Amino acid sequence: MFEHISIELIVTIMAGAAALAMAYTLWRGLLYKDPYEARLKAMAERREVYKAAALGVGGPQPVKGLLRNLAKKVGAKKSKEKKKEGAVSLRTFLARAGIRHKDAPEYFMLAQVAFPFIFGALTAVYILLLAKLSLSPMMALLICAGGAGFGYFAPRLWVQNRVTKRKKAMRKALPDALDLLVVCAEAGLALNAALDRVVREMTRSSAEIGDELGLLLIELNFLDERRKAFANLCDRTDLEEFRSIANTLQQAEKYGTPLAQALRVLGADFRQERLTKAEEKAARLPAILTVPMIIFILPTLFIVIIGPAILKTLDSLKNM
Secondary structure (H helix, E strand, O other): OOOOOOHHHHHHHHHHHHHHHHHHHHHHHHOOOOHHHHHHHHHHHHHHHHHHHHHOOOOOOOOOOHHHHHHHHHHHHHOOOOHHHHHHHHHHHHHHOOOOOOOHHHHHHHHHHHHHHHHHHHHHHHHHHHOOOOOOHHHHHHHHHHHHHHHHHHHHHHHHHHHHHHHHHHHHHHHHHHHHHHHHHHOOOOHHHHHHHHHHHHOOOOHHHHHHHHHHHHHHHHOOOHHHHHHHHHHHHOOHHHHHHHHHHHHHHHHOOOHHHHHHHHHHHHHHHHHHHHHHHHHHHHHHHHHHHHHHHHHHHHHHHHHHHHHHHHHHHHHO
16 A cells, blocks of 8 residues: 655655754744733733623633534533533643633543544554564554553643643742732732732743732632632642742731731741752752762772773783
């Protein structure tokens, strides 16, 4: 069936695809746009969505298309039995990665259904046409099944990787955002005004912190209970630092305690925790370096020290 396909044709197609990818990369690099305006636009759209939900009026219309309809059908079939629990946990999981589109769970389920077939087909094409491996039918079937299994877990692994990177970025930029919030609170700004100022200042340096605090500000303005906004923030971030901040802000509003003083104490605790983690990494460094030293450094050191003595001994034995 594929005997007329030559290696030269396959190499030509791959070279053309590589050239197109390189041209696209250069085009995107030369036409770089500041994402600040796009983030502001996205936050404004989310503000309109929350406002429409609170007032009961129509918001922005969703984009319709064949892919969206297919994703919704696949997602509806796959989550028919566990619709409530599965949809909520999956939506929260995607939100922690910064993916908050209303149809994101359906697209994720579509990817989990389609990727096994795609990766299995690509694996079969590689082992049968490109590599031309002489494998038994059972071994080829097992390899294709492995590719299909990887395709099934690939979307979740990709999202989990984004969640990990996002948490790391937020934990790194949180003390600076908290210090800025303390300055705004000491200047006499209310919580909403202080959060708005922090969002505008932190969006350029840390998009993750600006995004989460911006959503918190939107929910504080339009949700019926402020407690729900803080609970949603904790669910989206899944970080103990944000839980501490949410509890502190709620207690400050409930009991009337000074907001700036409580936030300053939290900021000091976060910086001390960061310093403690850095000291722990430094303390683990000698144990981590032991194996590389034994494998790479000590043999070289022995050769340099003992090598001349061995050479002199060999010369002496020859002269004898």
